[in-house]
Amino acid sequence: MKPAAKYLLGLDIQELTKLVENYGQKPYRARQLYEAIYKQRIASLDELTVFPKELREKFEQEGYTVTGAKVDQRFVSRDGTIRYLIGFPDGQSVETVWMPDGDDGEAGDGTEAGEEETAPTRFRRATICVSSQVGCAVNCKFCMTALLGLKRNLAAGEIVGQITTVLNDHNVDIAKERVNIVFMGQGEPFNNYDNFIKAVRLLVQGVRIGESRMTVSTSGIVPRIADLSKEEIRPKLALSLNASNDAERTKLIPINKKWDINALVEAAKAFPLRRRENITFEYVLLEGENDSLENAKEVIDIVKSMGKPPDRVKLNLIAWNSGPEIPFHTPSDTRVHAFQNAIRAAGIPAYIRRPRGRDIYAACGQLKKIVSIQPAAV
Numbered sequence: 165m166k167p168a169a170k171y172l173l174g175l176d177i178q179e180l181t182k183l184v185e186n187y188g189q190k191p192y193r194a195r196q197l198y199e200a201i202y203k204q205r206i207a208s209l210d211e212l213t214v215f216p217k218e219l220r221e222k223f224e225q226e227g228y229t230v231t232g233a234k235v236d237q238r239f240v241s242r243d244g245t246i247r248y249l250i251g252f253p254d255g256q257s258v259e260t261v262w263m264p265d266g267d268d269g270e271a272g273d274g275t276e277a278g279e280e281e282t283a284p285t286r287f288r289r290a291t292i293c294v295s296s297q298v299g300c301a302v303n304c305k306f307c308m309t310a311l312l313g314l315k316r317n318l319a320a321g322e323i324v325g326q327i328t329t330v331l332n333d334h335n336v337d338i339a340k341e342r343v344n345i346v347f348m349g350q351g352e353p354f355n356n357y358d359n360f361i362k363a364v365r366l367l368v369q370g371v372r373i374g375e376s377r378m379t380v381s382t383s384g385i386v387p388r389i390a391d392l393s394k395e396e397i398r399p400k401l402a403l404s405l406n407a408s409n410d411a412e413r414t415k416l417i418p419i420n421k422k423w424d425i426n427a428l429v430e431a432a433k434a435f436p437l438r439r440r441e442n443i444t445f446e447y448v449l450l451e452g453e454n455d456s457l458e459n460a461k462e463v464i465d466i467v468k469s470m471g472k473p474p475d476r477v478k479l480n481l482i483a484w485n486s487g488p489e490i491p492f493h494t495p496s497d498t499r500v501h502a503f504q505n506a507i508r509a510a511g512i513p514a515y516i517r518r519p520r521g522r523d524i525y526a527a528c529g530q531l532k533k534i535v536s537i538q539p540a541a542v
């Protein structure tokens with residue numbers, strides 16, 4: 165009988181060291197394995213050419229393989245965005261989105277600095293939006309992922325595997341090309357904290373993506389904000405505000421009953437910022453719900469209550485991306501710009517996130533594994 169598959173992607177250097185020692189190998193073999201899996205991003209043990217053939221075969225006989233993640237389907241948008249449906253051996257799948265020119269959500273966060281010197285010609289600054297869970301339990305009322313419910317957490321290797329799969333699909337040279345990672349796909353990363361933070365460490369130390377190029381967004385799991393602040397290696401923080409007062413926020417994001425706006429702001433105030441780092445508030449604009457000038461005034465008060473200088477806090481505005489079964493409307497450009505102007509007039513940087521891949525259900529809040537559109541060939 166074939167042994168059950170065991171995945172190398174997701175193991176850190178200590179775990180790999182133990183593994184090779186079990187095969188009577190010296191620790192330098194673990195370093196070779198680590199470099200091959202994360203830096204070279206090998207997809208199968210056949211590519212592990214630094215290992216003797218017999219050792220590779222022994223690994224294979226015991227069921228070891230690099231990753232169980234594979235591209236099930238790929239949907240290509242008119243704007244160049246690609247939504248991947250990435251499947252795992254247990255039949256579950258998640259979505260991962262490749263945006264070849266970002267979505268402007270990075271504006272003002274410092275990741276543009278120095279772009280001139282190294283900017284590649286085939287994309288300016290790509291962003292990968294990665295999932296942390298299969299589905300989600302948070303139940304934000306404007307989000308299609310919420311309709312899936314929570315199926316399960318992703319292992320660290322399944323989070324990293326989405327990114328290495330997409331990087332390999334585009335043959336990205338991390339040393340030369342500019343890629344940002346946003347933990348904003350399916351799931352609430354802070355409800356799968358240990359796997360999420362392990363994936364971050366592997367991406368930074370193994371895959372070599374700078375932590376300043378990563379942003380994690382939370383719906384407001386306040387205790388984990390404090391945990392993140394203590395991490396030596398961590399992404400930047402974005403908070404899904406989405407409402408200007410508690411009554412509205414509780415309606416849109418039910419966990420606001422547990423951790424209200426004040427609790428969120430206090431946690432954000434206590435979050436130590438690094439050089440050139442800022443905190444982002446994300447705000448999905450829903451027509452007639454949270455997009456009036458009165459709402460803008462309340463948002464200004466919330467942001468100002470942080471007591472941070474203007475270069476340390478910014479607002480990303482997202483005109484809601486529509487989806488079936490969700491009873492909201494997308495505000496007009498005029499309303500979105502009026503909201504942005506009101507925030508900016510108060511001296512707060514506010515950027516409008518460009519919707520990417522709306523036509524293929526890849527945009528923010530649309531990840532619900534919709535497949536009833538024409539997929540491109542895999």
Ligand code: SF4
Nearest residue numbers: 300302303304307351
């Ligand atoms: S917006 Fe994020 S946290 Fe809220 S339901 Fe959707 S995936 Fe979950």
